[in-house]
Amino acid sequence: MKSGVNWKIGGPAGAGIMSVGHMFARACLRHGWQVFCYTEYPSLIRGGHNVYQIHASPKEIKSQKSQVEVLVALDQQTIIKNQAQLSQNGILLYDPVATTLAAKKPDRQYLEVPWGKMSQEICGSDLMKNTIALGASLALYQGDAIVLKKLIQEEFADKNQKIINDNLKAVEKGYQFIKKNAKIQMTWPALKKIRAKERILVSGNEAAGLGALAAGCKFYVAYPMTPATSILHFLAKYERDYDLLVKQAEDEIAVINMAIGAAFAGVRSMCATSGGGFALMNESLGFAGIAEIPLVVILSQRTGPATGLPTWTGQSELLYAINASHGEFLRVVMAPGDASETFWSMVNAFNLADKYQIPVIVLLDKYLSESPSSLETFDTKKVTIKRGEILTQAKLNKIKDYKRYQFTKSGISPRSLPGLAGGEHQANSDEHDEYGYSTEDAAIRQKMMDKRAAKLSGLVKELPQPKIYGSKNAALTIICWGSSKMPAVEALNDLKDVRVMHLQYLCPFPAQFIKKNVNPEKSIIIEGNQNGQLQQLIQQHTGLNIKKTLLKYDGRPFYPEEIVNAVNQLKR
Amino acid sequence: MALTIKDYETPIKPSWCPGCGNFGIWLSLRQALVKLNIKPHEVALSFDIGCNSNGSNFIKGYVCHALHGRALPPAEAIYWANHKLKAIIAINGDGGGFGIGLQHFLHACRRNVDLLYITHDNQIYALTTGQASPTSAKGFQTKSTPFGNIEEPINPSALAITAGATWVARGFAGETGQLTELMMQGIKHPGFAHLNVLQPCVTFNHLNTFSWFKERVYKLEETDYRPDDRKRAWEKSWPNGGKIALGLLFSENQATYNDQVPQLKKEALVEKKLGPVDLTKAMEEFH
Numbered sequence A: 001m002k003s004g005v006n007w008k009i010g011g012p013a014g015a016g017i018m019s020v021g022h023m024f025a026r027a028c029l030r031h032g033w034q035v036f037c038y039t040e041y042p043s044l045i046r047g048g049h050n051v052y053q054i055h056a057s058p059k060e061i062k063s064q065k066s067q068v069e070v071l072v073a074l075d076q077q078t079i080i081k082n083q084a085q086l087s088q089n090g091i092l093l094y095d096p097v098a099t100t101l102a103a104k105k106p107d108r109q110y111l112e113v114p115w116g117k118m119s120q121e122i123c124g125s126d127l128m129k130n131t132i133a134l135g136a137s138l139a140l141y142q143g144d145a146i147v148l149k150k151l152i153q154e155e156f157a158d159k160n161q162k163i164i165n166d167n168l169k170a171v172e173k174g175y176q177f178i179k180k181n182a183k184i185q186m187t188w189p190a191l192k193k194i195r196a197k198e199r200i201l202v203s204g205n206e207a208a209g210l211g212a213l214a215a216g217c218k219f220y221v222a223y224p225m226t227p228a229t230s231i232l233h234f235l236a237k238y239e240r241d242y243d244l245l246v247k248q249a250e251d252e253i254a255v256i257n258m259a260i261g262a263a264f265a266g267v268r269s270m271c272a273t274s275g276g277g278f279a280l281m282n283e284s285l286g287f288a289g290i291a292e293i294p295l296v297v298i299l300s301q302r303t304g305p306a307t308g309l310p311t312w313t314g315q316s317e318l319l320y321a322i323n324a325s326h327g328e329f330l331r332v333v334m335a336p337g338d339a340s341e342t343f344w345s346m347v348n349a350f351n352l353a354d355k356y357q358i359p360v361i362v363l364l365d366k367y368l369s370e371s372p373s374s375l376e377t378f379d380t381k382k383v384t385i386k387r388g389e390i391l392t393q394a395k396l397n398k399i400k401d402y403k404r405y406q407f408t409k410s411g412i413s414p415r416s417l418p419g420l421a422g423g424e425h426q427a428n429s430d431e432h433d434e435y436g437y438s439t440e441d442a443a444i445r446q447k448m449m450d451k452r453a454a455k456l457s458g459l460v461k462e463l464p465q466p467k468i469y470g471s472k473n474a475a476l477t478i479i480c481w482g483s484s485k486m487p488a489v490e491a492l493n494d495l496k497d498v499r500v501m502h503l504q505y506l507c508p509f510p511a512q513f514i515k516k517n518v519n520p521e522k523s524i525i526i527e528g529n530q531n532g533q534l535q536q537l538i539q540q541h542t543g544l545n546i547k548k549t550l551l552k553y554d555g556r557p558f559y560p561e562e563i564v565n566a567v568n569q570l571k572r
Numbered sequence B: 001m002a003l004t005i006k007d008y009e010t011p012i013k014p015s016w017c018p019g020c021g022n023f024g025i026w027l028s029l030r031q032a033l034v035k036l037n038i039k040p041h042e043v044a045l046s047f048d049i050g051c052n053s054n055g056s057n058f059i060k061g062y063v064c065h066a067l068h069g070r071a072l073p074p075a076e077a078i079y080w081a082n083h084k085l086k087a088i089i090a091i092n093g094d095g096g097g098f099g100i101g102l103q104h105f106l107h108a109c110r111r112n113v114d115l116l117y118i119t120h121d122n123q124i125y126a127l128t129t130g131q132a133s134p135t136s137a138k139g140f141q142t143k144s145t146p147f148g149n150i151e152e153p154i155n156p157s158a159l160a161i162t163a164g165a166t167w168v169a170r171g172f173a174g175e176t177g178q179l180t181e182l183m184m185q186g187i188k189h190p191g192f193a194h195l196n197v198l199q200p201c202v203t204f205n206h207l208n209t210f211s212w213f214k215e216r217v218y219k220l221e222e223t224d225y226r227p228d229d230r231k232r233a234w235e236k237s238w239p240n241g242g243k244i245a246l247g248l249l250f251s252e253n254q255a256t257y258n259d260q261v262p263q264l265k266k267e268a269l270v271e272k273k274l275g276p277v278d279l280t281k282a283m284e285e286f287h
Helices: A017-030 A076-085 A115-123 A129-140 A145-155 A161-181 A204-214 A229-237 A252-264 A275-291 A318-323 A339-356 A366-370 A393-397 A442-453 A455-462 A482-494 A511-517 A533-542 A560-571 B022-035 B052-058 B072-081 B094-100 B102-111 B156-163 B176-188 B210-216 B230-236 B280-286
Strands: A005-013 A034-040 A047-057 A068-073 A086-094 A109-112 A199-202 A219-222 A245-248 A269-273 A295-301 A332-334 A359-365 A373-376 A425-428 A467-470 A476-481 A498-503 A505-507 A523-527 A549-551 B043-047 B062-065 B087-093 B115-121 B167-172 B192-198 B217-219 B244-251
Touching: A005 A017, A005 A076, A005 A129, A017 A034, A017 A047, A017 A129, A017 A145, A017 A199, A034 A199, A047 A076, A068 A076, A068 A129, A076 A086, A086 A129, A115 A129, A115 A161, A129 A145, A129 A161, A145 A161, A199 A204, A199 B280, A204 A229, A204 A295, A204 A339, A204 A359, A204 A366, A204 B280, A219 A229, A219 A252, A219 B072, A229 A245, A229 A366, A252 A269, A252 A275, A252 A295, A252 B062, A252 B072, A252 B102, A269 A275, A275 A295, A275 A318, A275 A359, A275 A425, A295 A339, A295 A366, A318 A332, A318 A359, A318 A505, A318 A533, A332 A339, A339 A359, A339 A373, A339 A455, A359 A366, A359 A482, A366 A482, A425 B052, A442 A455, A467 A482, A476 A482, A476 A533, A476 A560, A482 A498, A482 A523, A482 A560, A511 A533, A523 A533, A523 A560, A549 A560, B022 B052, B022 B115, B022 B176, B043 B052, B043 B072, B052 B062, B052 B087, B062 B072, B072 B087, B072 B102, B072 B115, B087 B094, B094 B102, B094 B115, B094 B156, B102 B115, B102 B156, B102 B192, B115 B176, B156 B167, B156 B192, B156 B230, B156 B244, B167 B176, B176 B192, B176 B244, B210 B217, B230 B244
Parallel strands: A005 A068, A068 A086, A086 A109, A219 A245, A219 A269, A269 A295, A295 A359, A332 A359, A425 B062, A476 A498, A476 A523, A523 A549, B043 B062, B043 B087, B087 B115, B115 B192, B167 B192, B217 B244
Antiparallel strands: A005 A047, A034 A047, A034 A373, A199 A373, A332 A505, A467 A498, B167 B244
C-alpha cells in the first residue's frame, strides 16, 4: 500500500458523506495528484449507509482498490461493514462517543477524534462532524490545509458567512487535532503538491454530458432514473449557456418519441435512462430503426431485473441492448471503458447516428456513470461534427422527384428536413416505399429491409477495433467490455505477462479482430453479469469457446485485487 | 399560383369504408390549411396507428407516422425543434389517444405546446375490427364486451379543460363547415389546442351513427355561450338533456412553452450552429 491515498469515509445518508468525500478528492486533484472515486449509497434519502472511497496517486490510476489505509467511520455501520477492508497498519478514525469498537486488531491503528464534541463547540450541533473528519484526514496525509480552505470558500460561496466560517473552523480543528495528538506510523507517501497537467474530476455521466455538448446535441430529454439522472441534472444546468433544450418528460415512452420527433425535425437529440426506462423505450427504438431516424440513447445499467438494486452497478444489459425491440434493424452498441472514452464515444455516437440514420446505444453503468475520476481537460479542437447526408433547399430544388428512402448502394438516402420545399415525406413506422408511403408489397418490403441492412458494410469499416492494454505479446489475455476496463487495467500493475483486451464497440461485433487476436485457451473473460454475455457473443460470432470467466453480479464493481487473484489462479 | 386542396394530394387514395367519418375530417383539415395559405412543406403532421391515421398517406407534408397512441410526443418535440413551421398537427384516434397514450394528452395540455391536437373519436377500436374504446358508452356491446361495456366513457374535452389546455373544442365529422373553421382557429391559437371530433364508424359502431349524432348535436356559436370561463366550459363539455355541444368550449391566451424558453427567442433549435464548442464554463466546477 505504498502507491498513494486509499481513503474511505462512511456514514448515514444525509450526514454529508458524499460532499466531504468529493471535497477531499478535489483537494487531492489540486495537489496535482490523479484521483479515482467510488461511491456506494442505498436507495433512500436519510439513514442507511453511504461510503465515499478515494484512490489517489502522483501517477496514473484507473480504479478504486479494495484495501484502504484510512477508514473514517462517522457511524457504527461503517466499522461493521468496512473494517475488513482496512489494510495492515491502516488507521481507523472514529469518535468513541458515537461508535464502539468490539476488538482492536494488533496490526491496525485506532485513532479517536471527538468530532461530535468539537462540532458542538463550533456550531452547537452535529453539523460540522463531516468537515472536521475531512480536516483530520488531510492532516493524516500531510496535505496542504490552505488548498482545502480555498476549496471550502469556493464551494460555499453562495452560502452565508457563518456557514463558511464554521466550515473553515471545522477544517482547522480537525487538522490541528491530528497534528497535536496523533502518534501514528506513516506507511504511505505524504500528499505533497506536485506539478501536473491541468486535470478535471468528472464522472462518466458528466463526461457524457460534456461530450453531448461538444457534439452539438441540441435536444436532451429524460425521465429521472438512477444512475442516468445526473446527465439530466448536468445538462439542465447548462441548457441556457450552451443553447440547447433540456426536457423532463412524463415517462420514457414519451422521452424516446420526443427524441425521435426532434431528430426528424433535424436536431441532434439524445435521451438517457437505465434498464427499466430502456424497457419502456423498446418499441420506439424500432420506430427509429424502420423510419431511419438518427438517435442517441444512453443506457446506464444498474442491477436488475425489475427494480433490482437501484443504486448499484452491473453489466447485464449487453445482449439486451443488442437485441432490444421487435423486428430486425441495424444499430450500434458501444460501451466506453472510462470517463475519457465516454466523452469521445458521445461525439462518435452522434456522428454515426447521423451518417447512418440509425439508433446508437451507449452503454454505461452505475460504476462508470457515478465514479468521478481525474482526466486531462478535453481538447474540443479535436471534435469533428459530421451530420451525414442532409439536403439543403438549393440541393432539393435540383431534385425533381425526391424520395426520402431512395434505394442506394450504401443504404443511406439523403434526408430532407421539415420546412424545406419539395422534401415533404413520411417518416413511417409502417413498412414503406421509397417515398415513405405505407406498403405491404412483398418485393418492396424485402428491398427496403435490404437497403437498411446494406449500411452495415460501411459501418463496420469505420468502427474502432478493440484496444489492447499492457504488453502486446503477453501470454495471457483478460477480455472485458465497458467499465470493467478500469479495474482490469489497474490490475495490470500487479500482473506479469498479462494484457487486457477491451471491447468498446460491441454491435456490430468485431468478429474478425477477435478471431485473429484471441487464443481461447489463454484468455479469461471478466464481466459484471451472471450468464457471461460477452462470452456468449464471442462464441456466437467467432465459434471461439472461452471457458474461463470471472463473473460478478452482486451489484459491486470488480476490484483490481479480485482480477489479480483470478488471473494468478489461472497461471497455477 | 393560389394554393388549392390539390396541392395536398398524394398518389395514395383513401382506403376508408364508404361513409366513414374520416373523409369529412380529412377534407376539413386540407381546407383549413389551404384557407390559412399554409403550404405542405410548412406543416408537420404526426399520426399514430389506427384507421384515422392511415390518413398519414393521404396528405402531403412532413409527416411522422408514429406508433400507436404516440402522435403527441414527436409533435411536441417537432415544435420544440422548429417552432417556425407554420402548423404542427398531431392526430390520434380515441383508442390510441385516450387509451394507451392518455398520459401524453394530459401532459401536453399542461405544457401549452403550440400545436393542434385532433382526436378522431368514433367510440370504437376500428382497425382491430371492433373492440370497446375509452370513449365507448356504458352498456355498449362490442367484440370485447359481448355482454355490454361495464366502464364509464371518458369525456376527452372535460379532461383537456381540467388538465389546463388553453383551447378546447368539439367538432363533428358531419359538420365539415364548422370543423374547417375550428381547425383554422386551432392552428392559429398560440398554445395547445385540442379538437375532439365525433365521428361514426359505419362498419363497427352501430350505436353512434350519423343520425344518432345528428339528433343530439347543436352548435355553441348559435347560442349565447361565451368560451372564456374554464369552469363553465367544463360544465358545457358534458351532455345536457341528451344534447351534445359542438364548437369552441374554451379559449384563453397564455404564454406558450417556447415563449418561456430564452434560448428559443431568436433561432429555432434546428437553426442553431453546431460546433466548435467552448466547454470552459461547463468544466469550471470540476477543478
